[in-house]
Amino acid sequence: MDRHEPESYGDAFADVYDEWYADVSDVEGTVARVVELAGDHPVLELGIGTGRVALPLAAAGLSVSGIDASAAMLDRLRAKPGGGALAVARGDMADVDALAPPPGARFGVVLAAFNTLFNLVDADEQRRCLAGAAARLAPGGCVVVEGNVFDPAGLGPAGDSVAVRSLTPERVVLSVSRADPAGHRLSGQFVDLVDGAPVRLRPWALRTTTPAELDDLAGAGGLVLAERWGGWRGEPFTDESDVHVSVYRIAPV
Ligand SMILES: C[S@@+](CC[C@H](N)C(=O)[O-])C[C@H]1O[C@@H](n2cnc3c(N)ncnc32)[C@H](O)[C@@H]1O
Known part of the structure; x- marks a missing residue:
């Protein structure tokens, strides 16, 4: 079970991804929130996949680029209307600082949509990814992570x-x-x-990183939690929340 490479997930799911996961998260709510957070700056999506989120973001008028490790997922993206127009780099999102296209661009939002960050299966890679994303933020920009609330207690026994x-x-x-x-x-x-x-x-x-651990990993990359909601529409984050949307900004010096 541990033959995991950056491209493993995408290559295994590309042919069924849109059919199985079209409704896995609130795309309309994501677009509204990211438009508000990005301001006039471009948006980078980590693990952009088939464009489930990126294409609606672009349709809302944002300049969107992305990184993905899977050629099979990116082929699906490019085959969709507007997919070929997005700047995309193929590679490991842990290397976001070096890879994010276009070179030198600074982003208003670096987005890791539903559980995508947790495809990096060790904490060091998640930390490196968050630090690299922080390095590519425009002034006032933010890194936004959406995912399930992984609570070790809630995962149940091994x-x-x-x-x-x-x-x-x-x-x-x-x-x-x-x-x-x-x-x-x-x-x-x-x-x-x-x-x-x-x-x-x-x-x-x-890697089932809890929200508290995620804050620590982001903190090591110079980021601090600015907002945490229980969904894209500003739902309160509570002990009952299954999902979190966490917004990180550069920590003041
Ligand atoms: C769950 S899918 C999400 C796709 C898209 N963000 C969405 O919300 O529909 C995860 C995506 O991340 C990509 N991915 C997984 N591990 C990666 C890595 N280490 N570097 C870059 N992309 C990766 C996969 O190929 C896949 O396209």
Whole structure:
């Protein structure tokens, strides 16, 4: 389960991503908030993927660029109307400072949408990514991270689970996952079974960074938490929140 490379997730999911995850988060709310936060500056999306969020941001008038490690995801982005016009770099988002296109650009918002930052599966990579994003902010800019609230207590005991994602006469998709709270890791495979076709495995892995840990990692990169909501529409963040939208700004010296 640990053969995880930066391109692993995207290459495994590109062909089903838009079908499976079109509604995984509040895109309309994301666009409204990012427009407000970016002001007149461009936006960089980390792990831009197929453009699920980036294309609506661009349609709202923002100048959007992105980084993604997966050629397969970027091919899907480029095939969409407007996708070819975005400046995109292929590579590891942990190297954001060096890679973010266009070279030398400074961003009003560097966005890591739904759980994308947690695709970096160790804390050092997340820290490096946040520090690199901070280095590319325009004056007054911010780094925005959206994700599930990973609470080690809420992850439950270490262990494995199997669930049915979808079931039709032609196709069964099983979700097989493993929780390792001590190792801050959730990982799994979707097992895609089509009668008469080879089995398709779709591996994924997340480092389950809690909001408090994320604040520490961001702090090491010179960022400080400015806002944390329970959603893009300013919902209060409470003990009951499943999701957080965390806004970091350069810490005052
Ligand atoms: C969950 S998808 C999210 C895509 C898009 N941001 C969205 O919200 O629809 C995660 C994306 O991050 C990319 N990714 C994962 N690890 C990466 C890494 N280390 N560097 C760059 N991109 C990465 C994947 O290829 C994929 O496109």
